[in-house]
Amino acid sequence: MKTFDVGIIGGGVIGSAIARELSKYTIDVAVFEKGCDVASGSSKANSGVVHSGINSPAGSLKARFCVQGNTMFNDLAKDLGILVKWVGKYHIAKNAGEVSKLEKLKNVGLKNGVPGLNIIDGEEIKKKERNVSCHSALWVPTAGIVSPYEFTIALAENAAVNKVSFFLETKVVDIKKQKDFFQIFTNKGEYQAKILVNAAGVDCRNIVSMVEKPNFNIYPCRGEYLVLDKKCSSLIHSMIYPVPVKELGVLGVHITPTTEGNIIIGPSAEFIEDPYDKMTTKDMMKTLMNEAQDIIPKLSNDFVINAYSGIRCKLASSDAGGWADFRIEESTINPGMINLLGIESPGLTAALVIAKEIKTMVLNHMPLKNKDRFKKRKQVKRFVDLSVSEQKKLIEKDSRWGRVVCRCEHITEAEVINALCNPLGATSLSSVKYRCRAGMGRCQGGFCTQHIIRIMEKQFSLNIESMKLKSSESYLFTGRNREVKDEKN
Amino acid sequence: MKKEITCIVCPIGCKILVEVKDNSAEVCSGNKCKQGLKYAVSEALDPKRVLTSSVLVKGGLWPLVSVKTSMAIPKNKISSVLKEIKKKHVKAPIKSGDVIIKNIANTNIDVIATKTVNKY
């Protein structure tokens, strides 16, 4: 059996960032992901914000990694070929009474080295954001937005192209420490790795308890979101955040534009028992819209096209204030096992910095020799964003660029095919959606689903019964209506 | 024997009570018009339905051809008709109107194609 040098448990944004960082070296790296694709958990279900660093207490790992990650993000985005938009953020004070909170935030930001912070008058803000009424706001120019699933997929695919092995639908069920390596038992068989990186998100404690008694608890905290139609995109340009309600524990209901032109409202913050309880609830959906309407009265449920929720892996309970720093540490009981615990916001912003930390920790165990060639990832522009002459050239080369299968987002057959040809081998309906965007428009797959399924069936010979929405057990169909003995149709 | 028939002639959907004796039926109450009366009697005595379904096609542009019974069949024959339709395979090309199954389930009624499916 092959012994990987590093086995990463979890294909979220952190696991994928680590995989990519380590793929720059001539070591063998594997990622074990229980979902059908990377970014199956919290990595796709968040706000997609590249934070400035003002929300974390000065001196914390969160603050340090966030500020550093923020400055590195633009270059990272270029290297990965993904879009990041530096739209900035307004922390708004609805009235004079909230201004002290703005100043408090600003001070934390200054301590953390966040540049360009400025408290601006409501009248000035109205000139840039005509739909937002407030007393004043803290303007944070270094805050940006990114598509969190696009980011994670880019990290993972870049890692895969640079020889990292991704084992999807592979759930780690037990770990045994041997002298020089770890035995990793999964639902798909046994693997071995000299070093283990636990980047399992909300499952991080389960993974730790496979080898030792955890000295921590996790407190799952659910964040629900509403996604608004692109028709709303002109309502705001920057992120609009009301001041935090609690002291640095929870961020409150925000209005965030996305890189694609939607607006998301959220997240809520609800401590729950079950870390897999990703329900969207009636009360919360109502609260989100009500709070958003307080800031932008034009908003209404008529614009909602989707709702989702993600689970934060918190290390502090609600009673204890709900805030704890990142814990990135090598186990003393089981050397070689590196645990990443409580990686919630600003985890996405800090991903590259965290990855480099892990690299340093791996270096303690083995030499890391640079690969001769590290393949970068080229940006894949959407067909609709190309010039007419570029579009024509593509259609001439392959006519499937001329067939639009997603009417809302104008995604072509060729893009769906390219999505299915991804280097990770992910072929669920969501894998297609998160790569090429088909199904994310206002009709929510009403038109494109049948066409995507037909492409999967005909061009990729995928079996109807094995087609999934997102997770291993999320089958789409129960079979055929008429038995086909030899599949010609 | 008394039967309650929901009239389908117009959207009011009157509930009509019909008394069925041997081979005759008489409306007791419930109808608001003459058409309802006529419908209730025929539905009580001899309920019929046009059945639509699909048949597997081999070598066609589409995997299925939609079909219908050329006339309404007795309601109690529905499951046997469906069984036969499920087992049937046809080869493309199929033209709309083609007889797919003759005299289905001994009803003396044919199942015909309602769609044209060309060869792949």
Add this chain to the structure above:
Amino acid sequence: MKKIESDVVVIGAGPAGLSAAVSAKQHGARNVIILDRNSWLGGILPQCIHDGFGVEETGSSMTGPEYAEKYVKLAEKHNIEFMMETMVLKINKNHEISAINKKGIFKIKSKSLVLAMGCREKTRWNILIPGSRPSGIYTAGVAQAFINLYNIMPGKNIVILGSGDVGLIMARRLKFEGANVLGVVEILPHPTGLPRNVVQCLDDYDIPLYLNHTVTFIEGKDRVEKVTIAQVDKDLNPIKSTKKELKCDTLLLSLGLIPENELSLDVGVKIDKITGGPIVNQVFETSVPGVFACGNCLQVYDTVDMLSMDSKIAGENASKYVKKSKKKKKNISVKPGKGVRNVIPQIVDEKGITQFSFRVKKPKQNVMISCANEEKIIFKKKFRWVNPANMIKINVDISSDIIEKGQSLEVSLK
């Protein structure tokens, strides 16, 4: 960029587009092109394999595919040109269409344009059903396409939300295909589909109909596992104590249709907030001269017969527009009054017998429908029954006086 010019361009080859195109040709348009995004003609009709189409029009009941084929044959006979698998990306204010298909990118200029894009289905998020987001949640139309076009079965144990005709038809279809249909859930106190479908799709197969109920929660970690339904009060709010769980693996949503008007907005037509479709005059011309709208993108129709009838008028006038563009005329607006939800056309600019189609707000029996301006009632008719699920048509004689007066008309119910 390949350039194409045509007298009339029709967007959508569903029943509306097909009948409008045929009518345009019959009324003298030299060339008519229909654009459709699918590889087949007929729009939604090929997947509507049930019968009941064309009864008013032809006297015989056809299935959807048969009805489509009839019009496709007519269109072919009239040498109407089709551009298939062609998506209109945008239209500018000069009616210039940018369209794309496997052959390339086209700029299509037409003298008159007919919008016949149809509609899309309401999704779970249009009514914000809480719960998890598992697989197994399908809108009725999508499930219908899978079963009837692709030989794919979406599930085994089905709950259907919405008792409109699509939901009822699917209840029977699923039953025919061996599924266990646990019930149809309807928020109103009465089914919204035709009694014929309630009888032939539910009663015939003992499928329970839960009136005054809605789905309040969807559960399932990966695939739907159960849904919670509850009775609703007169304000349509769920009554907590009546909650009931239905174990199932599929939830079919038949929540209603939304007219597709992205392209209409591109062209700049004014939209009626209630119908969600363009504001039109008595010949289905929108607020943009030379642009006509018909079919489900104008308003959601109950029967294809009514839809085709109106689409033919749109097509005819699209063709007339080519020969002679109308001068801007004095017009009056038509509004829904008491008890009426919406009326089409919303504008009348020509005297004569004008057909109005409208829907009432609530089901009622023995009512009087009237059409009046500020001064007088110009039309009155008794109806034995009226129902929001059934579009009603009335013919009102509008004199030139009425148009001259400039007062808006109101169609209302007493």
